[in-house]
Amino acid sequence: MARASTRTRLAALSAAAAWAACPQPARAALTENLTTSVTAMALGNAVTADPPGLDSIHFNPAGLARMTGDSESFSVFGASIRSNAHFSAPEGFDIGGWTEDPVNGTSTGKLRQAMYVPIYGMPGWRLPGVVIPGLAMSFNKKGSPFTFGTGSYMAQAMSIDRTTDVNDPARFQGRQLQLQRLVYAAPSVGYKYSDTLRFGVSVPIAHAAFVIDTDMRFPNTLLGIVGKLQQGWCPDGGGNILDTLGFGLCGGGKDGMISPFKKAANMRLEMTAPFDPTINLGVLWEPDPRFALGAVYQGGSQTQYSGTYQFTAEPMLRSFINGLNSGLLGPIAGAVLGFPTSIPAVQKGNLTATIPFPTHIQVGVKLKPIKYVQLNVDASYARWNQWNSLTFQFDQSIKLLEIARLYGVPDSSKLTIPRDYKSVVNFGYGLQLFPTEKLTLRFGFEPRKSSIPADKIDLIAPLPDTKLYSLGLNYKLTPNSDISLTGSYMVGHFNVPANTDCNINCNNFLNVIYNPYAGLDVGGDFRVRYFGMNYSRRF
Numbered sequence: 001m002a003r004a005s006t007r008t009r010l011a012a013l014s015a016a017a018a019w020a021a022c023p024q025p026a027r028a029a030l031t032e033n034l035t036t037s038v039t040a041m042a043l044g045n046a047v048t049a050d051p052p053g054l055d056s057i058h059f060n061p062a063g064l065a066r067m068t069g070d071s072e073s074f075s076v077f078g079a080s081i082r083s084n085a086h087f088s089a090p091e092g093f094d095i096g097g098w099t100e101d102p103v104n105g106t107s108t109g110k111l112r113q114a115m116y117v118p119i120y121g122m123p124g125w126r127l128p129g130v131v132i133p134g135l136a137m138s139f140n141k142k143g144s145p146f147t148f149g150t151g152s153y154m155a156q157a158m159s160i161d162r163t164t165d166v167n168d169p170a171r172f173q174g175r176q177l178q179l180q181r182l183v184y185a186a187p188s189v190g191y192k193y194s195d196t197l198r199f200g201v202s203v204p205i206a207h208a209a210f211v212i213d214t215d216m217r218f219p220n221t222l223l224g225i226v227g228k229l230q231q232g233w234c235p236d237g238g239g240n241i242l243d244t245l246g247f248g249l250c251g252g253g254k255d256g257m258i259s260p261f262k263k264a265a266n267m268r269l270e271m272t273a274p275f276d277p278t279i280n281l282g283v284l285w286e287p288d289p290r291f292a293l294g295a296v297y298q299g300g301s302q303t304q305y306s307g308t309y310q311f312t313a314e315p316m317l318r319s320f321i322n323g324l325n326s327g328l329l330g331p332i333a334g335a336v337l338g339f340p341t342s343i344p345a346v347q348k349g350n351l352t353a354t355i356p357f358p359t360h361i362q363v364g365v366k367l368k369p370i371k372y373v374q375l376n377v378d379a380s381y382a383r384w385n386q387w388n389s390l391t392f393q394f395d396q397s398i399k400l401l402e403i404a405r406l407y408g409v410p411d412s413s414k415l416t417i418p419r420d421y422k423s424v425v426n427f428g429y430g431l432q433l434f435p436t437e438k439l440t441l442r443f444g445f446e447p448r449k450s451s452i453p454a455d456k457i458d459l460i461a462p463l464p465d466t467k468l469y470s471l472g473l474n475y476k477l478t479p480n481s482d483i484s485l486t487g488s489y490m491v492g493h494f495n496v497p498a499n500t501d502c503n504i505n506c507n508n509f510l511n512v513i514y515n516p517y518a519g520l521d522v523g524g525d526f527r528v529r530y531f532g533m534n535y536s537r538r539f
Helices: 002-021 038-042 053-059 061-066 169-173 221-233 315-324 330-337 399-407
Strands: 071-088 130-139 146-161 176-185 188-192 197-202 205-216 265-277 280-288 291-298 301-313 346-357 360-370 373-382 389-394 414-418 425-433 439-448 466-478 481-496 521-538
Touching (some): 053 130, 061 146, 071 146, 205 346, 301 315, 301 399, 439 481
Antiparallel strands (some): 071 521, 291 360, 439 466, 481 521
């Protein structure tokens, strides 16, 4: 009977693994699990049914209940992100009569990384990559079914910095982007219900940071028409008597001449959430050494950010508004359109935002048909559809946004950036080989279909469909200590034809927030290189 039962379980597992390996209609991921664990990266993040030691705190806290005695783990990883983009004008390119965009034919340059340091903020240095340590520990009293632990790790990370080149064409959609979630404590407990069934819970307490620094321009048909009208109405940028008696289109002089391709402003938002707890719930069923099922629920959060903003306006819009108000009819037109009477060179203050940290669910299966081979397959789901749009609330009316009332932005104390992300399913695959008692070889593959639809991708979040390839090993130094090494490479490409993505290049008449490459074809790639090392000791 026992042998038949084992055959039945293995047959069921084989069917489940075969189903998981078949192409599925939707898979997705953004930044989750990219830098969390050295072992998990080596296995394509497919570790829910075989949670690796103290990394169980994040991936499946039920795995803590497999650990006996006391343990500690030290890890460090280095990662570099590269995102390149190139811009080209298709035949018939025209923005309100303007046909020569200086961005046409250019490509992005060097990209660097940084890290937001809690309390201190963004450091001034920029590096080709970042190096981040991690620490975890657990405690188990002999004979107790409970194992307690805690850890510090990076749960989410995205770092893009283009500030070293002031003329980088990508500066209009992200000179700098820093999105990170650093877990600085994660009190956890695993409970051994029986020899085959375990449960666990952890409460990661995170410091979250969100920084956006971008130059802004508005290549829009309406602005283009206004600029061409000025060119015909204002000789050499100067005024005339008819303009003084009219709308003041020439009153701003040469500085006030509108061009849809000129830099209009710079925006910097810097926000943090210093204390943001969530909860992880895990279960692990191991009826046989050759077979296991695991599941984890990682709770989300409506993260409440607060911080500062600064808008720096270029002379073009400031002078144009001043000129408009110098004409006889200009102030009347400005009042009807809701324009400000003036725009300060710098406007700054405080802001708040509620940005969801998505709920994440992951289930996995482990199959070890023979002593020397183990296969892991995981499926995960994250609720990125909560990022339908991001809204930032300022402590005052932003004069630059008052101009956008013409484009259907009713409240100039808020900035809403459309995202329209989707929630779908992602799969990961891990293979382990055990050639000797001390050495384990690891291989991982994770096809990460993006939660960003192809018509919503942009340079703020240049995350297309990617594939993650990983190699790793574990070596037992002593019966109670071991070291793990992992190298990973992730790559994806994107191609956005002109006027197909209203997060980057639409040229609709009233679509101004935010399409800085309106009418251009945009293509590029996204690459991540990762190397990690972990040392674990049991005592």
